[in-house]
Amino acid sequence: MINWKNIKEQLQNFLKSELEKTGLKRVTxxxxxGLDSAVVAILCKETFGExxxxxxxxxxxSSKESIDDAIELCEKFNIKxxxxxxxxxxxxxxxxxxxxxxxxxxxSARMRMSxxxxxxxxDSSIVVxxxxxxxxxxxxGTIFGDIACAIxxxxxxxxxxxxxxxxxxxxxxxxxxxxxxxxxxxxxSDEEELGYSYKEMDEVLxxxxxxxxxxxxxxxxxxxxxxINLLEHKMKTNAFKGKLPVIxxxxxx
Numbered sequence: 437m438i439n440w441k442n443i444k445e446q447l448q449n450f451l452k453s454e455l456e457k458t459g460l461k462r463v464t465x466x467x468x469x470g471l472d473s474a475v476v477a478i479l480c481k482e483t484f485g486e487x488x489x490x491x492x493x494x495x496x497x498s499s500k501e502s503i504d505d506a507i508e509l510c511e512k513f514n515i516k517x518x519x520x521x522x523x524x525x526x527x528x529x530x531x532x533x534x535x536x537x538x539x540x541x542x543x544s545a546r547m548r549m550s551x552x553x554x555x556x557x558x559d560s561s562i563v564v565x566x567x568x569x570x571x572x573x574x575x576x577g578t579i580f581g582d583i584a585c586a587i588x589x590x591x592x593x594x595x596x597x598x599x600x601x602x603x604x605x606x607x608x609x610x611x612x613x614x615x616x617x618x619x620x621x622x623x624x625s626d627e628e629e630l631g632y633s634y635k636e637m638d639e640v641l642x643x644x645x646x647x648x649x650x651x652x653x654x655x656x657x658x659x660x661x662x663x664i665n666l667l668e669h670k671m672k673t674n675a676f677k678g679k680l681p682v683i684x685x686x687x688x689x
Contacts, residue, residue: 438597440604447589448483454587455484455562462487462561466552466582467510467517469502471602471611472590473566474509478605479589480564481515489516491555493548496523497540505610512608520555522547545581553584562586570595570638573645574667575674576626583677594641595634632663640667 455463463480467473467490480488492506503519510517525547526540533539549563556563565585567577569592577583593601595616602612616626616634627633640659643649644667651668655661 438600440601443593443601444479444604447479451480451483451564451587451589458562458586460560460562462489462559463564464488464552464556464559464561465490465564466548466566467492467506468566469504469506469509469611470614471595471598471607471616472568472571473506474607474611475590475598475602475605476564476566477509477515478513478607481513486516489518489559489561491552492517492519493522493551494519495521495526495544495547497526497544501610501614505608505614509608509611518555520551522551542578542581545578549581549584564589565591567591568593568595568598570634570641572678573641574630574637574670575677576630576670577677579677594638596638631666636660636663637667640664644668644671 451463455461463484465473465477465480465488467477469492473490477488477490490506490510492503494503507517509515522544526544529543530540533543552563555561563585565583565588567583567585567588568590571577572583572591590598599612630637640654640663643654643657643659644651644664651664654664
């Protein structure tokens with residue numbers, strides 16, 4: 437049984453300490469209406485009070501439900517928020533994309549981060565990340581998009597565990613009960629795209645990553661070999677998303 441009270445206290449101390457290092461006083465969170473950003477928004481609100489705010493950044497492809505759920509969360513926790521539509525920016529560019537949903541989704545994620553960083557500059561704040569451990573391990577996010585941030589309080593929490601944390605934090609029912617989705621296009625579902633539920637994936641990830649078991653050892657425990665291969669492939673091919681750009685090491689003599 438995870439002691440979520442202790443986890444919350446650790447994360448609040450982390451947030452306070454990291455913000456203090458910057459010399460700034462405020463934080464900014466991009467709020468999507470999904471579980472991850474809701475958890476981070478509540479953590480920041482309870483840590484920084486009025487020195488935090490959220491930005492909702494819908495596009496023409498966002499569901500109305502996402503905005504409604506985000507606003508409901510802000511009203512419940514008395515969180516300051518503003519809405520900045522990225523639709524005009526996306527619309528001006530997607531005519532070159534031939535209706536490629538993945539490219540449009542990635543472009544939209546990068547437009548959101550551009551807006552978020554501009555607002556953080558306006559407010560002299562730092563951007564707090566909202567990617568969980570499952571997403572970061574699998575590279576299920578847009579580099580220089582939703583993965584970008586100054587600090588991340590939930591990057592060591594698996595998605596399947598995060599639902600419990602969300603309940604502990606009293607996240608609204610509408611957000612807890614909805615299917616995980618990056619909301620990149622209508623009807624988009626994380627688990628349908630990946631082919632497995634987060635519960636199934638996280639069980640194997642914990643064995644491979646936390647317990648450092650080999651592929652063979654995990655398979656011998658009865659887990660689906662196709663799933664094991666998929667997760668190992670994604671972790672390997674997407675590892676670059678979690679690193680700073682590699683700079684060539686030049687020998688000058």
